[in-house]
Amino acid sequence: MRLVTYRRHVEAAARLGFVEDELVVDVEALGAARGLPLPSTMLGLIDLGPVALEALRSLAGAGAWPVASAIPVEEVRLLAPIPRPRKNIFGIGLNYVEHVEESARTLDTSKDLPKQPIIFSKPPTCVIGPGDAIEHDGAVTQQLDWEVELAVIIGRRAKKVTEADALRHVFGYSVMVDVSARDNRRAGQWIYSKGMDTYAPFGPCIVTPDEVEDPQALDLWLTVNGVEKQLSNTRHMLFKIPTLIADISRGMTLEPGDIIATGTPEGVGAGRNPQEWLHPGDVVECGVEGIGTLRNPVVAV
Numbered sequence: 227m228r229l230v231t232y233r234r235h236v237e238a239a240a241r242l243g244f245v246e247d248e249l250v251v252d253v254e255a256l257g258a259a260r261g262l263p264l265p266s267t268m269l270g271l272i273d274l275g276p277v278a279l280e281a282l283r284s285l286a287g288a289g290a291w292p293v294a295s296a297i298p299v300e301e302v303r304l305l306a307p308i309p310r311p312r313k314n315i316f317g318i319g320l321n322y323v324e325h326v327e328e329s330a331r332t333l334d335t336s337k338d339l340p341k342q343p344i345i346f347s348k349p350p351t352c353v354i355g356p357g358d359a360i361e362h363d364g365a366v367t368q369q370l371d372w373e374v375e376l377a378v379i380i381g382r383r384a385k386k387v388t389e390a391d392a393l394r395h396v397f398g399y400s401v402m403v404d405v406s407a408r409d410n411r412r413a414g415q416w417i418y419s420k421g422m423d424t425y426a427p428f429g430p431c432i433v434t435p436d437e438v439e440d441p442q443a444l445d446l447w448l449t450v451n452g453v454e455k456q457l458s459n460t461r462h463m464l465f466k467i468p469t470l471i472a473d474i475s476r477g478m479t480l481e482p483g484d485i486i487a488t489g490t491p492e493g494v495g496a497g498r499n500p501q502e503w504l505h506p507g508d509v510v511e512c513g514v515e516g517i518g519t520l521r522n523p524v525v526a527v
Contacts, residue, residue, distance in 0.1 A: 227283060228518075229398065229432045231268050231309060231355075232302040240305055242267050244286060245431065249296040253282060259292035260285050268308050268432065272381055272397050272482045279434065306355035306428040307400055308379070312483055314347035315426060316474055317404060319416065321464050321489025328497030333408065343465045343473050346416040348404070348487070352426035359525040360405055361424040362506050367407035370504040370524070373490035374448035374456050374512040376441065377402040378467055379432055384480035392468035395480065398432035399441060401514045402487045403448070403522065405504075408496050426487075427510070430518045438516060442466055446491065448512035450504065456512075458491030465489075 228245040242265060243250040253271065257264030262281060265271050271278055320326045320340055330337035354360070362370055381397025405425035410418050438444070441460060448456040465473070470486055480486075495502040504510065506526035513519035 227279075227286065227434045227437070229268060229271070229307065229434070230430065231305045231307050233305060234297065234302055240267070240309055242271060244282070245299060246286065248299050249291070250299050250302050251286070251291055251296045255295040256285055256292065257282075259295060260288075269312070269483050272379070275382070304356045304430050306353050307430075307432045308428070308483060308485070309353065309355065311350045311353060311485055313481070314349050315352065315402075316484065316486045317346045317348055317416075317420060318465070318470060318487060318489040319344035319346055322458065322462050322491040323464055324462070324492035325490055325494070325497070326464070328492050328494065332496050332501065339464060343470055345474065346420060348417070348421050348426050351423050352421055353428050354424050354426065354522070355428065356430045356520055356522070358427065358522060359424065360427065360504070360510065360522050361422075361527040362504065362524050363527050366422070367409055368503065369408035369496070369501075371406045371408050371495040372448055372450065372455065372504060372510055372512075373404040373406060373494055374446050374514075375402045375404055375487045375490050376444060376446060376460055376514050377428065378441075378471075378486040378488060380471075380480045380484040380486070381482055383482065384471060384475040387472055387475050389468040389472045392471035393435070395471060396435055396467070397482070398434045399438055399514070399517055400429060400432050401512060401517055401520050402485075403427040403510060403512055403520060404487055404490060427520050427522045429520055433517050444517070445515040446513070448493070448510065450502075450508055450510055452511075455495070456491055456493035458493075460488070462491060463489060
């Protein structure tokens with residue numbers, strides 16, 4: 227399924243839906259019409275576990291949407307699938323070999339491949355949705371950079387899970403941009419550089435694992451003002467998704483709704499010669515194969 231969080235109009239509450247044949251079907255309304263209580267939020271659905279998702283799939287398979295439960299997708303505003311995560315996003319640094327090389331040239335990171343996943347975090351206030359603005363504060367940064375990433379959303383509590391069991395804990399996959407202020411790295415600590423407001427465009431949907439044949443075989447790309455900057459495939463991850471889940475859960479419990487941004491390939495602005503940065507008026511577009519695309523303008527604040 228392609229699950230979304232949407233709003234019908236500016237004053238309306240955010241709602242949980244799924245996309246089918248260019249329609250957004252409201253999950254709570256569909257359930258009510260069919261005599262099955264279903265939640266109105268993405269976190270609510272994740273919290274109910276696999277049984278609720280299977281029930282929703284069964285209802286969706288019946289088709290014939292009840293009156294007022296389905297809206298053309300062009301008539302709604304898509305939000306970040308989880309507009310306000312409960313916890314910090316788990317970011318993974320230097321997880322593509324070529325990105326390790328370009329970072330070593332320009333960002334003073336080690337030229338050696340990491341022996342373990344490099345983990346940082348981005349607070350919930352980073353998250354914005356499709357079409358929302360990435361804020362550029364010129365008094366804070368002159369080196370605003372882009373990183374397209376595959377996002378993994380956890381569906382089941384994971385504590386000390388094995389790599390063999392790790393994917394059973396995945397609720398779904400999405401797209402995220404790890405926006406970074408490269409001139410705000412502080413003594414090797416990345417959270418301020420990567421954790422400012424609006425620095426995690428996220429969406430446009432969460433795709434459940436049954437629709438992703440192999441999460442390690444997905445093209446991902448990013449353009450700035452229509453010019454290609456990043457193009458790669460998730461097969462090039464240094465640490466694959468099961469390894470990331472197993473490694474994080476060894477010391478930190480992953481809970482339903484947690485998000486892992488799995489790292490970016492080469493082509494970031496800091497790695498270019500000459501270096502390139504985002505400026506007000508720029509437009510960042512990116513996507514992951516089979517999941518969707520994001521488009522976010524950069525605005526001055």
